[in-house]
Structures are given as structure tokens and as C-alpha cells.
Amino acid sequence: MLQPRYLSVVLALVIAIVTTAFLSFIPSSDLVTMTIGFISCFIFGSVLIYFALDYLVFQEVNSLYDRIKQIKKKDFSVTPRKQLVEKENPIELLRKELNTYVATKEGEVQDLKKAAKYRQEFLADVSHELKTPIFAAQGFVHTLLDNPDEDLEIRTKFLEKAAKSLDGLDSLVQDLLTVSQIETGAIKIEKKKINLRPLIEEIFEQVEAKAKKREVSLKLIAPKGEIQVKADTQRISQVILNLVVNAIKYGKEKGLVQIIINEKKKAYTISVVDNGPGIPEEHLHRIFERFYRVDKSRAKNSGGTGLGLSIVKHIVQAHNSKISVQSEENKGTRFEFKLEKA
Ligand SMILES: Nc1ncnc2c1ncn2[C@@H]1O[C@H](COP(=O)(O)OP(=O)(O)O)[C@@H](O)[C@H]1O
Ligand SMILES: [Mg+2]
Incomplete structure (x- = not known):
């Protein structure tokens, strides 16, 4: 309905009818005058309105459209221009496609934000998890160093505790390696x-x-x-x-x-x-x-x-x-x- 062609015809028709109606009130105008008035109004009107609409509105829409297409071709499905002109309402179409585009972009931004947050949290978690066994082992070793006169039994106990912490650290690093290999896709499942x-x-x-x-x-x-x-x-x-x-x-x-x-x-x-x-x-x-x-x-x-x-x-x-x-x-x-x- 909203194609410039139809719109201009309808508008020109309305103008022609109104003009002719006015003409009919003038006593000197006869049927020929009114017919000529009607036809010329209609023809000129439709041509002018058509051009005005096409060049002002639809060209504007099209240039906007080309601009969007330039922004990112792959990102969302763009209706070809030809189709755009022939489709019912290019502005509606344009709006739809802009909405899709914005939604896609918003999704991408969300994903990126999530990934960034995930990395931050992961780093914080890893540091925290590493700290615990390192601190423990460090504590035991320093106690040993600071108390060289402690009897052998106690020294052995402390060493055992330090060793246990370090074992924990080892398994943590092993697990972290596995996680990172999984994430980077370095682990290949060979069935x-x-x-x-x-x-x-x-x-x-x-x-x-x-x-x-x-x-x-x-x-x-x-x-x-x-x-x-x-x-x-x-x-x-x-x-x-x-x-x-x-x-x-x-x-x-x-x-x-x-x-x-x-x-x-x-x-x-x-x-x-x-x-x-x-x-x-x-x-x-x-x-x-x-x-x-x-x-x-x-x-x-x-x-x-x-x-x-x-x-x-x-x-x-x-x-x-x-x-x-x-x-x-x-x-x-x-x-x-x-x-x-x-
Ligand atoms: N069979 C189970 N019964 C009860 N709790 C469990 C069981 N398996 C796992 N869990 C819980 O799930 C958590 C996560 O397990 P896991 O990822 O293997 O970590 P970890 O064993 O290093 O603590 C454990 O800390 C434990 O609280
Ligand atoms: Mg476990």
C-alpha cells in the first residue's frame, strides 16, 4: 500500500477530486473545464508527488539502509534494496532490521562482558586457591628455620605438614593445567x-x-x-x-x-x-x-x-x-x- 507509486496516485486523485469540486462551484466552469482540470490535476499531482516521495523519503531510507549495510554485512540479514522498494513498507522493514541488529550487538556485548567477568573471577579464584597451600608450607618451613633446636619428632611433623601442603599445591596445579588444556582445546579425546x-x-x-x-x-x-x-x-x-x-x-x-x-x-x-x-x-x-x-x-x-x-x-x-x-x-x-x- 505504501509504495510511492500508489501513494502518489491516491493523493493526486484526492487533490483532483477536491479541485474539481471547487471548480463545480464556479458558475462559468463547464464540463470540459472540469474534466481538463481533473485530468491535469491528477497527472501533474501524481507525477510530482511520486518524485517528491521517491526522492525525498525513500531515497533517504535507502541511503540509511546502505549505511547500515556498510556497518556490517555479515551481522544480520539485509533485505536487498530492490525488495526493499517493492515491499510494503520500507520504514517498517528498516526498523525491523535495525532491531535485529541492535539485539545481535547487545548479545555480543553481553557475551564479552560475561567472558571478561569470568576471567577476572577465575584469576581471583586461582590466586586465592594457590595462596592457601603456599602460605601453609611457607609457615611450616619458616618455623623450622626459626627453631633449629626443636627435637627431631616435631621437626619431622612440620616437614610432613609442609610436604602435604605442597602435594596439595601440586594436585591443584595439575587440575588447573587440565582445565586450561580443556578450555584451549588442547585435550583431544581419542575414542x-x-x-x-x-x-x-x-x-x-x-x-x-x-x-x-x-x-x-x-x-x-x-x-x-x-x-x-x-x-x-x-x-x-x-x-x-x-x-x-x-x-x-x-x-x-x-x-x-x-x-x-x-x-x-x-x-x-x-x-x-x-x-x-x-x-x-x-x-x-x-x-x-x-x-x-x-x-x-x-x-x-x-x-x-x-x-x-x-x-x-x-x-x-x-x-x-x-x-x-x-x-x-x-x-x-x-x-x-x-x-x-x-
Ligand atoms: N559423592 C559426594 N557426596 C557428597 N558431596 C560431594 C560428592 N561429590 C562431590 N561432592 C561435593 O562437591 C564438591 C565439588 O567436588 P569436586 O569438584 O570433586 O571438588 P573437590 O573434590 O576437590 O572438593 C565437593 O567439595 C563436595 O562438597
Ligand atoms: Mg573431587
């Missing part, structure tokens, strides 16, 4: 056909001492025979080890930690289940965030970095899968993910 059974048995051997300390029993419940999946051996070991260590650390003393494997059509589900105190509901959605710990003081004692589950999540995602958690207070926690059958 191979692997058998989960021996892998899990090996993990159980690795954590035996830890489990014994808390008198936790370990159990594997799985279908008979080989459990063949497509996965990266080292990375999936890391995932299961992390989950099992967590279950032992945060589960019940004298409790039970189970790995339960279920066979599905195209995949196996792997669950790590404990019967410990569980994770309170309000923390559940945050435990996969890095450095997030439910109980900071308790985690400090057990030397956790708070990075374990975020690494787990990343690795599982890199296997095109998802990790889920269910937990009930005083009943226990269950972490579960799927691996494609080989």
Missing part, C-alpha cells in the same frame, strides 16, 4: 574401543588405601562379560577416579561406594553411587562449577581442589554425553553418565 571392567578394577586398586582409611567398601555391579565402550581410556579413567574418590571422601565412613553399569540399546550408563550424607539441594546445581565446594572447611581437610567435578563435566561432554547428579540428604549421591557402546 577407542575399551573394556570398562579392567579399567574400573584398576581404579579400585588405586583408591584401595583411601577406602581402607575410611573403611569404605567398593563394589562393581555390571553385566557379565566385557563392557565395551567407545571412549578415551585415560580421560574416562580420570572421570571415574574423580567420582569414586569423591564418593569415598564425601560419603559415609564405613559406607559403601558402588559403580553400577547398566546396558542400554546403544550405550552403557555408568553410575557412581554412595550412601553418604548427600549434597543439599541448594548446592546441587553448582557443584560442577570450578572451585565450588559444598563445605569449604571439610574440603580443605581432605585436600580437594574443587576442580574435580568441573573436569569430569568437561570430559564427559567431550564424549558427547552428559553427567547428571541425584542426591538425597542422608541417603547418598548418584552421579551418572552414558558411554556409547563399541
Whole structure:
């Protein structure tokens, strides 16, 4: 409707009708005069209005439009100019496209802001996490230096404590390296056909001492025979080890930690289940965030970095899968993910 052509015709028609109506009031004007008046008004009117509209308004819109197109061609879909002139309302179109453009840009700015904030927070977190074990080790070593006459037993105790802090520092740096490798994409998941059974048995051997300390029993419940999946051996070991260590650390003393494997059509589900105190509901959605710990003081004692589950999540995602958690207070926690059958 709003095309300049139609608009000018309609306006010219109105003007011609009004002019003719006026002419009809003049006694000397006859039908010929009125017809000529009507036709000339109509023709001149439509041509003039057409040009005025086209050159003033629509050309202006078009130049604005070209300008936007220059700003960024790839950023948003621009209707070709031809279409713009023929479409119903170029101003409306222009507005729509400007809105899309602004929305895209706003989204980008938000993303950038988020990334900047994330970096800041990460740096602050890392510094904070590094500070703790360094300070502790530093304290013990300096105490030793300042008290050279202390008896051997006490000196050994202090050295052991310093060593423990440094071990914590080591595992923190290891985990940080893994996180950074994951983020930069340096970790490549090499999926191979692997058998989960021996892998899990090996993990159980690795954590035996830890489990014994808390008198936790370990159990594997799985279908008979080989459990063949497509996965990266080292990375999936890391995932299961992390989950099992967590279950032992945060589960019940004298409790039970189970790995339960279920066979599905195209995949196996792997669950790590404990019967410990569980994770309170309000923390559940945050435990996969890095450095997030439910109980900071308790985690400090057990030397956790708070990075374990975020690494787990990343690795599982890199296997095109998802990790889920269910937990009930005083009943226990269950972490579960799927691996494609080989
Ligand atoms: N099986 C579990 N039972 C109870 N709490 C758990 C369990 N697994 C993890 N958590 C909680 O989630 C937090 C994050 O775990 P994780 O990322 O592995 O860090 P870390 O073990 O270094 O503390 C832990 O500090 C702990 O509070
Ligand atoms: Mg952990």
C-alpha cells in the first residue's frame, strides 16, 4: 500500500477530486473545464508527488539502509534494496532490521562482558586457591628455620605438614593445567574401543588405601562379560577416579561406594553411587562449577581442589554425553553418565 507509486496516485486523485469540486462551484466552469482540470490535476499531482516521495523519503531510507549495510554485512540479514522498494513498507522493514541488529550487538556485548567477568573471577579464584597451600608450607618451613633446636619428632611433623601442603599445591596445579588444556582445546579425546571392567578394577586398586582409611567398601555391579565402550581410556579413567574418590571422601565412613553399569540399546550408563550424607539441594546445581565446594572447611581437610567435578563435566561432554547428579540428604549421591557402546 505504501509504495510511492500508489501513494502518489491516491493523493493526486484526492487533490483532483477536491479541485474539481471547487471548480463545480464556479458558475462559468463547464464540463470540459472540469474534466481538463481533473485530468491535469491528477497527472501533474501524481507525477510530482511520486518524485517528491521517491526522492525525498525513500531515497533517504535507502541511503540509511546502505549505511547500515556498510556497518556490517555479515551481522544480520539485509533485505536487498530492490525488495526493499517493492515491499510494503520500507520504514517498517528498516526498523525491523535495525532491531535485529541492535539485539545481535547487545548479545555480543553481553557475551564479552560475561567472558571478561569470568576471567577476572577465575584469576581471583586461582590466586586465592594457590595462596592457601603456599602460605601453609611457607609457615611450616619458616618455623623450622626459626627453631633449629626443636627435637627431631616435631621437626619431622612440620616437614610432613609442609610436604602435604605442597602435594596439595601440586594436585591443584595439575587440575588447573587440565582445565586450561580443556578450555584451549588442547585435550583431544581419542575414542577407542575399551573394556570398562579392567579399567574400573584398576581404579579400585588405586583408591584401595583411601577406602581402607575410611573403611569404605567398593563394589562393581555390571553385566557379565566385557563392557565395551567407545571412549578415551585415560580421560574416562580420570572421570571415574574423580567420582569414586569423591564418593569415598564425601560419603559415609564405613559406607559403601558402588559403580553400577547398566546396558542400554546403544550405550552403557555408568553410575557412581554412595550412601553418604548427600549434597543439599541448594548446592546441587553448582557443584560442577570450578572451585565450588559444598563445605569449604571439610574440603580443605581432605585436600580437594574443587576442580574435580568441573573436569569430569568437561570430559564427559567431550564424549558427547552428559553427567547428571541425584542426591538425597542422608541417603547418598548418584552421579551418572552414558558411554556409547563399541
Ligand atoms: N559423592 C559426594 N557426596 C557428597 N558431596 C560431594 C560428592 N561429590 C562431590 N561432592 C561435593 O562437591 C564438591 C565439588 O567436588 P569436586 O569438584 O570433586 O571438588 P573437590 O573434590 O576437590 O572438593 C565437593 O567439595 C563436595 O562438597
Ligand atoms: Mg573431587
